[in-house]
Amino acid sequence: MSPALNRRQFVHSTAILTAATTLRAQQKADSSETLRIGLVGCGGRGTGAASQALGAEYNGKIVAMADVDMKQIDGSIASLSAKFPDRVDVKPDKKFIGIDAYKQLIDSGVDVVLLASPPGFRPMHLQAAVDAGKHIFCEKPMAVDTIGYHIAMAAVKKAKEKKLNLVAGF
Numbered sequence: 334m335s336p337a338l339n340r341r342q343f344v345h346s347t348a349i350l351t352a353a354t355t356l357r358a359q360q361k362a363d364s365s366e367t368l369r370i371g372l373v374g375c376g377g378r379g380t381g382a383a384s385q386a387l388g389a390e391y392n393g394k395i396v397a398m399a400d401v402d403m404k405q406i407d408g409s410i411a412s413l414s415a416k417f418p419d420r421v422d423v424k425p426d427k428k429f430i431g432i433d434a435y436k437q438l439i440d441s442g443v444d445v446v447l448l449a450s451p452p453g454f455r456p457m458h459l460q461a462a463v464d465a466g467k468h469i470f471c472e473k474p475m476a477v478d479t480i481g482y483h484i485a486m487a488a489v490k491k492a493k494e495k496k497l498n499l500v501a502g503f
Contacts, residue, residue, distance in 0.1 A: 371397035371443035373435045373458055375409035378472060379449030382502070383409065386447060386470065387417045394420050397427040397441045399434035400450075406430070439465045446470075452477050456484035463488045466495060473502040 370393050372383045383395055395413060398406045406428050414421045429437040435458045439446060446462045448455055448471040456476045462469050469492070475485040492499040 366392070368393040368445055369396045369443045370394060370445045370447060371399070371438045371441060372409065372447045372449065373399045373438055374448065374450030374472075375400040375405040376449070379447065380409040380412050382447050382449050382470060382472060383413055384416060386445075387413065387420050393445070394422055396422055396424075397429070397438045397443050398423050399429040399438040401430065401432060401434070403428065403430055436461060439467060444468060448472060453481070456481035456488070460484055460488045463492045463495065463497060463499070466497065468498040469500070471499065471501050475501060 368391060370383070370386060372379050372395060375398050379400075386393060387395065395417075398409060400406050400409075406423075410421060410423055427438075427441055429435075429441070435450070435454075439462055444467070446458075446467045446469050448458050448462065448469060450458060452472075452474050455471060455474070459469065459471055459475060475489075476482040489499060
């Protein structure tokens with residue numbers, strides 16, 4: 334592996350671990366409460382982000398997934414279940430398909446939303462997750478154009494006001 338790739342993986346893993354640690358810190362020290370995690374965008378990057386989140390030292394479980402393609406969801410579940418068999422519990426009614434599937438996932442009772450859909454959709458997804466009061470890990474980039482940038486920055490500001498944890502990939 335090239336040094337740049339190792340550095341990139343290190344920085345990304347650190348961001349995931351930071352998000353998980355921050356979220357864990359909000360829980361009571363003696364709590365056995367499980368953090369319910371939802372994944373929006375179940376391709377390779379989304380599955381990787383979910384794997385890194387589950388690998389962090391906290392009591393999290395993937396309970397909902399959203400994508401435009403059921404094959405992506407099923408493939409992600411298979412991959413994550415092989416590595417974390419007791420930490421992936423996505424029931425059929427928590428598999429959301431379609432362009433608006435992120436809305437259903439956000440409203441499904443999750444505590445944390447991992448946003449790994451294609452970057453053109455992220456500002457809209459980020460805004461919806463913040464509006465719903467969810468803690469968020471958002472892959473990079475948060476936006477790909479000026480309008481998306483302004484939507485994302487407004488969501489970041491609102492997340493701070495709501496005291497939500499919002500971590501972005503590097």
